[in-house]
Structures are given as C-alpha cells and as structure tokens.
Amino acid sequence: MSEKKKLSVLTNGILNENPVLRLVLGTCPTLAVTTMAANGIGMGLAATFVLLCSNIVISALRRIIPEQVRIPCYITVIAGFVSVVQMLVKAYVPALDQALGVYLPLIVVNCIILGRAEMFASKNTVLNSALDGIGMGIGFTLTLTIMGSIREILGAGTWLAGLDGLLPFLPEGFAIRVLPASVDPFTLMTSAPGGFFVFGVLMAGAAWLTAHKRPAQAEEGSV
Amino acid sequence: MVVKLASIFFTMILVDNYVLTKFLGICPFLGVSKKLDSAVGMSLAVTFVMVLATAVTWPVHTLILAPNGLAYLQTIVFILIIAILVQLLENVLKKYIPTLYRSLGVYLPLITTNCTILGVTILNLDEGYNFIESVVCAAGAGVGFLVAMVLFSGVRRRVEEAAPPKCFEGLPITLVSAAMVSLSFMGFGGIVEAIFG
Numbered sequence: 001m002s003e004k005k006k007l008s009v010l011t012n013g014i015l016n017e018n019p020v021l022r023l024v025l026g027t028c029p030t031l032a033v034t035t036m037a038a039n040g041i042g043m044g045l046a047a048t049f050v051l052l053c054s055n056i057v058i059s060a061l062r063r064i065i066p067e068q069v070r071i072p073c074y075i076t077v078i079a080g081f082v083s084v085v086q087m088l089v090k091a092y093v094p095a096l097d098q099a100l101g102v103y104l105p106l107i108v109v110n111c112i113i114l115g116r117a118e119m120f121a122s123k124n125t126v127l128n129s130a131l132d133g134i135g136m137g138i139g140f141t142l143t144l145t146i147m148g149s150i151r152e153i154l155g156a157g158t159w160l161a162g163l164d165g166l167l168p169f170l171p172e173g174f175a176i177r178v179l180p181a182s183v184d185p186f187t188l189m190t191s192a193p194g195g196f197f198v199f200g201v202l203m204a205g206a207a208w209l210t211a212h213k214r215p216a217q218a219e220e221g222s223v
Numbered sequence: 224m225v226v227k228l229a230s231i232f233f234t235m236i237l238v239d240n241y242v243l244t245k246f247l248g249i250c251p252f253l254g255v256s257k258k259l260d261s262a263v264g265m266s267l268a269v270t271f272v273m274v275l276a277t278a279v280t281w282p283v284h285t286l287i288l289a290p291n292g293l294a295y296l297q298t299i300v301f302i303l304i305i306a307i308l309v310q311l312l313e314n315v316l317k318k319y320i321p322t323l324y325r326s327l328g329v330y331l332p333l334i335t336t337n338c339t340i341l342g343v344t345i346l347n348l349d350e351g352y353n354f355i356e357s358v359v360c361a362a363g364a365g366v367g368f369l370v371a372m373v374l375f376s377g378v379r380r381r382v383e384e385a386a387p388p389k390c391f392e393g394l395p396i397t398l399v400s401a402a403m404v405s406l407s408f409m410g411f412g413g414i415v416e417a418i419f420g
Contacts, residue, residue: 024394027253028338032246072306075335079299087295102345105298109338111250192244193406200391200398208390 009128013135019112020143021206026112029103030144031195035155038162040148042096044141046089046104050081051113051140052133057081059121059129074117075108082108095165112140143202150198153178155189228359230419231352235363237411241339242371243404248339252372253397255330256379262372268327270365272312272334273343276305277361280344281354301344306335339368375404 019025026047033043057077058065065073086104089097097104107113116136121129153159161175179185188194241247248269255265280301288294313331316324334340343364347357378400387396 024253025250027249028246031249071335072303075302075306076299079302083295083298086298102342102349105345106247106338106342108298108302109336109341111336114336188406191409192246193402193409195246196398196402196405200395200402203398204388204390204395207392207395211390 006128006131010131010135013132013137013139014142015139015206015209017136018139018143018206019115019136020140021203022210023112023115024203025115026110026140027199029106029110030147031192031199032103033100034144034148034151034195034198035190036099036152036162037145037148037160038166039096039099040144041141041163042089042093042166043100043103044137044144046085046096046100047107047110047112047140048134048137049085050078050107051116051137052130053081053084054078054113055116055121055129055133056126058117059124059126062122065122070122071114071118074114078113078117079108093165095162099162099165112136147198147202150202151189151194154186155191155194156187157181157183157185226419228356230415231356231360232363232366233419234415235360236367236370237408238413238415240367240371240408241342241364242368243401243408245342247342248337248368251330251333251337252375252401253394256372256376259373259376261330262376263369264326265330265333266365266369266372268330269334269337269339269368270362272305272309272331273340273361273365274358275308275312276301276340277344277347277357278354279304279308281347281357284348285354297345297348301341302335305340305344309335339364371404375401378404 013019015022017023020027020030029043029047033039054074054077058074061073061077082105085107086097089100089104116132120132124132149159152161157177157179158175159178164170164172164174186194189198235241239245242249242252251265251269256262283300283304284294284297288296288300309331313324316327316331343361347360350360352360379397382396382400385396391399
C-alpha cells in the first residue's frame with residue numbers, strides 16, 4: 001500500500017467516514033457526555049485509546065480468532081482495554097471520572113469500537129488498523145468537542161470549563177467566558193432535548209457539506 | 224417497601240427514562256423505531272434480558288467480586304455475563320418457544336451491544352440498590368424503553384410524511400423530533416416524588 005493510501009486511511013475517519021456524523025455509530029456517548037467541551041475531549045481521548053489498542057490487537061490476532069466466536073473475542077479484548085482506561089482515569093484524572101460516570105465503562109459497548117474491529121481490523125494489517133483507529137478516534141474526538149462546545153457556549157455561556165481537571169497546569173476553576181454574564185444562558189442546551197437537537201443540526205450540517213463538496217458521491221454515501 | 228419499589232419503577236419510566244434523559248440505547252431507538260411491531264419486539268427482548276442480567280450480575284458482584292477485591296473486573300465480567308445470557312436465551316427460545324423466537328430472535332444478537340443493559344447493571348450498583356430494588360429498577364428501565372420506543376415510532380410515522388429541507392432528510396429530522404419527545408418527558412420531572420414521596 002502506497003504512502004498516499006495510508007494517509008487516506010488516516011484521514012478517512014475525520015470527515016468522509018466520520019464515525020458519528022456519517023456512520024452514525026457511538027451515538028449514546030456523543031449525546032450524553034457533550035454537555036461540556038472538556039468532557040467531550042476526555043471521552044474522545046479515552047475512546048481513541050481503546051480504539052487504537054483494540055484495533056492493533058484484533059488485527060494481530062485476526063488469523064487466530066475463529067470465525068464463529070469472533071464477537072465474544074472482540075468484546076473481551078475491548079473490555080480489557082476499557083478496564084485499563086478506567087483504572088488510569090480513576091487514578092490520574094479523577095475529575096474526568098466524576099464527569100463521565102457510567103459512560104466510561106460503557107465504552108465497551110460503543111459501537112464505533114466493535115464496528116471498526118468487525119469492518120476494518122479483522123481484514124487489514126496491523127499498521128493500517130492502527131492508522132484507522134487513530135483516524136476514527138480523531139474524528140470522534142473532534143465531533144464530541146464541537147458538539148460539547150456548542151452546547152456549553154449556548155447552555156452555560158462558558159467554553160472549556162473543567163479543562164483544569166484534564167490538564168493539571170491550568171489554574172483551578174479555569175473557564176473561558178464567551179457570553180457575557182448578563183446574558184441568561186439557554187440551559188435547555190445542556191439537558192437531554194438540547195443534545196438531540198444539536199446532534200440533529202450537526203448531522204444535517206455534515207450532510208449539507210458533503211453534498212456541496214461532491215454532488216456525485218453524496219448520493220451513494222447518504223444513509 | 225412497596226411504596227419505594229413503586230417509586231423506583233415509575234421514576235425509571237417517566238423521570239429517568241434511559242433513552243430520553245440518559246441517552247442509553249440510542250442506536251436501537253433510532254434504528255428499530257420505524258415500525259411499531261419491531262419497536263415492541265425489540266423492547267420486550269431488551270426488558271427481558273435487562274431483568275435477567277440484573278438478577279445475575281447483582282449477586283455476582285455482591286457475593287463474588289466485591290468481597291474478594293475484584294471490583295475492578297466489573298466491566299469485563301458484566302459484559303461477558305450479558306453476552307453469554309443473550310446466547311443462552313437465543314438457544315433456549317429456539318428450542319422450546321419457537322414462536323417467540325421467530326418474533327424476538329432477530330433482535331437478540333443486537334442486545335449484547337445495547338448499552339442500556341450494561342448501563343442498568345452498573346447504575347444499580349452505583350445507586351446502592353438491594354437485590355429486589357435492582358430487579359424492579361431493571362424492569363422499570365425496560366418498560367421505560369418500551370414506552371419511549373412506542374411513542375417515538377408514532378412520531379416517526381408522521382415525520383416520514385413531512386418534507387423537511389433536503390439536508391435534514393432521514394436521521395437529522397428524526398433527531399430533532401426526538402428532541403421534542405425528550406422535551407415533553409421533562410414535564411414529568413418531580414411527578415413521581417409528588418405521588419409517592
């Protein structure tokens with residue numbers, strides 16, 4: 001495989017096959033943790049780590065895992081890495097553990113990870129699977145961050161609040177004030193209906209972007 | 224006791240509805256809610272596995288994992304238990320109740336990766352519920368899932384006939400209408416405390 005194709009494996013996950021907006025995988029964490037941009041970043045990074053490691057291991061074992069029991073095998077590998085992430089997050093970024101709550105162990109059933117194992121890692125070389133994991137992870141993290149930013153700015157008037165839990169060198173209580181304090185924030189955005197709404201609008205935006213960029217390919221790409 | 228159980232049950236359906244307020248099980252919510260009968264079939268299968276999984280994972284955690292300091296294995300053990308249960312259930316149904324298998328069978332493999340199941344088993348332990356409360360909570364979560372699916376399949380039938388802007392066609396407009404359904408469920412906040420509290 002040429003260098004150029006390798007690059008396309010990496011960038012595939014960011015827009016063309018963005019796991020959340022184009023493949024519509026992993027919608028639960030996307031909606032649940034994006035009340036704040038910092039939570040989105042944390043969730044994205046945790047899922048990226050699991051995705052990268054599980055893609056590498058599953059791709060390395062792809063000739064050994066029997067066809068009939070492949071799903072339980074994949075889930076065991078993924079659950080192992082999720083437990084690793086859970087322990088690391090609990091030990092080093094307890095604030096993130098508090099913020100993500102049950103959604104951290106639920107990375108196990110995030111369909112992006114099982115989906116990539118089934119669709120990509122089980123058929124491709126270790127290096128390509130690793131690149132695919134990174135690309136998909138970046139696409140996931142970017143989408144979560146954008147969604148978190150929109151919901152946080154509209155719903156709370158701040159941006160990147162709570163990032164000091166992720167990056168210890170930031171001062172405690174770090175937050176960028178976007179809307180002036182005199183503007184009443186639209187708190188509905190941080191609650192459940194706002195999540196569905198922002199997700200719907202973002203997905204429409206992605207569909208619009210793709211349709212305008214390549215009118216010919218948009219037809220077959222639509223879900 | 225009964226009042227507390229009833230309060231847990233109705234809270235799970237109306238106030239803490241897993242799909243509409245906690246965003247668990249969104250994939251089947253969006254994927255299978257197009258037709259009413261498949262929505263009901265999927266929800267019944269989910270409810271059944273949810274109660275069964277809770278009845279197994281609660282004792283496993285409380286009697287085996289926690290006393291031996293193995294609580295960190297929770298995620299792996301629970302997902303394996305759920306995967307095995309789903310597989311067992313599929314085989315049992317196929318053999319003994321073929322009619323039920325024909326109606327629910329197609330949904331069973333999807334259930335392993337349905338986050339409501341793993342979610343309810345973990346959240347029950349986080350809440351510190353005892354065994355009976357956990358099972359009631361799981362049943363409530365299942366019925367809540369059913370209510371959300373049935374309501375939403377009705378909304379969707381109307382939405383399908385509407386003509387949204389081109390880029391909103393399909394899932395985006397579905398999500399926007401899910402926002403409206405979820406908004407209406409916010410109106411139930413506090414109602415259960417008012418009745419049972």
